[in-house]
Amino acid sequence: MPKRALIEHRPWLLASVIAALAFYFLRDNPIGGIQLMLLKGAGVALLAVYALRRGSGSDDRLLATYLAFGALGDMLIEIETLYGGAAFFAGHIAAIAMFLRNPRAEPTGSQKGAGVALLLLTPVLCWLLSGSLQVGLYGVALGGMAAAAWLSRFPRYRVGTGAVLFVISDLLIFSEMGPVDLSPIPGLLIWPLYYLGQFMIATGVVQTLLADRLESAWQH
Template identity: 65%
Template sequence: MPKRALLKHRPWLLASVAAATAFYFLSNDPIGGIQLMLLKGLGVALLAIYVLRRHLSVDGGILAAVMALSAIGDMAIEVSFIAGGAAFFLAHIAAIALYFRHRRQHPTSSQKLAGAALFIFTPVISYLLTKDAGVTFYAAGLGTMAALAWLSRFPRYRVGVGAVLFVVSDWLIFYRMGQGGQSALADWLVWPLYYSGQFMIATGVVQSLRNDLPLDRD
């Protein structure tokens, strides 16, 4: 993005990173309760604001909805796993719509294979980790989202990889569920993988949409 635009909109990204980082280090802090829940949602909610400020359009609105629903899921899952999962599932549906609108016209064989693998193995591995039908249904939406992100015209090594990081973070959660308790690996990696994925998706899609604008100077 041009230097002036970066300076103008960087505060929203920096604030998002700061909130996400603060939550990571305070997640086991005694403050707990509603304050920690709001802090958790703030990281991705600020990405939604960033998106709207950078690209106020139908596609920007869909992407902002993806981030907003994800932020709701981040908070709701602290109260109810089902409520949080439902919010994330709706976020995946919105993302599916966005990526389908911007699907790559002539994907290579390797891209098609990677997309098919994400579509098939995301729910399969999720089921093997949990043996839970509800989780598998959710993971089918997650896998479809990731597959279409990989097959979209958006930069694969930002948006596609971001979607894959989202999948891996959820697999770690499902692994913890299947183990019936805590996992040090999941405790350390779930949030960084998830937030990094969302950050890559938001900035990657926005950059691509901005590049489509004629004479985009800021």
């Protein structure tokens, strides 16, 4: 990664991390609903800006779309869970499209098995934990995103793991809706797991696409 490019774009990542940390520590502070909602959305919104500034290809735009819907979902869920869920659902569709455009060349049997498990078990767990069929249907998109990420050519231990952290974060949210009481774990871990997952997905995809462009430039 060129030093100049790293210095130029690092502030977007730093601002994103600062916004995410600020929300985590201020979320119970009565600073005002709108301000807190905007602060919450800023963390992932800044990741979307980072993605757009690092490239202009179709995959970059799909990543930015996915992150933008995530930021929108972060804010809307503070108003109405259904609205936030719809935004996240749309974002997962964009992510699935991006990951399917970038399949792993020769996935191993264990990698395929993990992908299938994420695809099938995620919606089942969403339904069982929440007791809601609607949440189970959302889990189809969530599991599809995670499975596609795991089987993509992007770094599995960054992008794939980031997607799994997103799944775990959502499962903790849904556990608060059903009969399983995991408190105080959800309150402590939902936001850190979610944001770390989004950060890992964004940086892993962006840096892979950047490496592709640099390699192509050297070849020409």
